Amino acid sequence: MFKNIDELVTQAQDSKRKIYEIMIEQEMEETGVSKEEITENMRRQFQIMKDAVKQGIHGVTSRSGMTGMDAKKLYEFQKRQKDTSDSVFKAAVCYAVATNEVNASMGVVCATPTAGSCGVLPGVLVALQEEYKMSDEEITPYLFTAGAIGYVIANNACIAGSTGGCQAEVGSASAMSAAAAVELAGGTPSQAADAMAIALTNMLGLSCDPVAGLVEVPCITRNAAGASNALTAAWMAIAGVKSKIPWDEVIEAMYQIGLSMPSALRETAMGGLAATPTGKRWKTAILGKTQGEHTNSETKP
């Protein structure tokens, strides 16, 4: 059993294993399910993620009509460009947006750790899978790396926007993805933990202020930011940059910031972007629709 990141890294180092191996072992102990079955279940979650990415880049629109089609725009822009530099970065941003647009359009997603932040991890992992030409079986272990980080954050702090703001949702997702990216690239458990801490540090204080209370604005672009931030943190950690504040203290800081955040910035749609004149007009336009309308009609405030 590991209760915090320190214990997780120590256990991995002492037994000369990866973080994902520790997570799989703990899941086996907790549920009594075999390693093969647990791995197969995770591979299925990855398939859901890839399906959502694929659906999103073809273009979807949210039910409210407020968002959508941006992933398609990003995907086609990227294809048109001859410049192939930063391809992982560009793909991660595109796929994160794609997944969150699918969520907003009532498509099927894998909540990682929540529905509102479901684009970050698929964005990073699907982009890396393409870059390194890995099979699904080869990529699946790193979902356990991400899961181990999320498990610690969820149990010692929070992952819900209503509890800790967006830093708890997209911030956690970004930290999880950063650690996964490090292990995937061959980094050590301690480098993965540094990437986690750097990614979360960069997201501290992020408010949850969704327009009209819907999981769309700013959630979709925030997921893109979470994915690129994860890659930034992973790159820094692999290069040897360490988190100046110890890993678990960063998680505790996120929790304390969340607790002291005013409720207007915790998913109530009362503050921030939701409270702007345009945010309020969107709210009236979307939630004030006449009864019986169930189409994806373009609603403009």
Add this chain to the structure above:
Amino acid sequence: MKYKSVFDIIGPVMIGPSSSHTAGPVRIGQVARNIFGKEPDEIGVHFYGSFAKTYRGHATDVAVIGGVLGFSTDDARVKNSISIAEKKGIKIKFFEEEAIVDHPNTVRIDLKAGRETMEIVGVSIGGGAIQITELDGFALKLSGENPALLIFHKDAYGAVADVTKILTEHRINIGHMEVSRLEKGCTALMVIETDQVVNNKIQEEISIGKNIKKLILLNT
């Protein structure tokens, strides 16, 4: 530890966009359908509290109908549930209620099939979890996560003992149980959540009891 499994973090798989406003309402619709036991030809959905204000934007309406059609929380068909229901000839009506309720995310579902009707109230308590709080005017607490027996019976002495005796004989353990009635001496509702699945044979044995009016078996 609040979260025990890695699949609480990498999961669940669900239709978007929100666990409390989409996944929860699908579950309430599903339980309503299971209790009713058949496809209705009329569905009335009454939204209360925050549901009444935001159901359109959050697609809570589509979610409830999807549940009533028997779709699960990760079924892509939920998105098109209203048009699917309309194609089947099911009449649907939505109501925005102003009455004050205990929980902000409350929905009442009226189902009708021929001359049979049922009224059920459910709340979405967060993270996709739900509770059924009322059935045909009777108060109850049902999560829909465990097998359950819903028994309408005559409010008379021995009615509860008759049922629990049969469960004892079949080694069925009761996890939660409650009895509520509208009026003394009339009909009462007994709700029994069990750890083990109650099979049809046990169901029949209970049904023939002298005080039993109607029995609904809910297996998850």
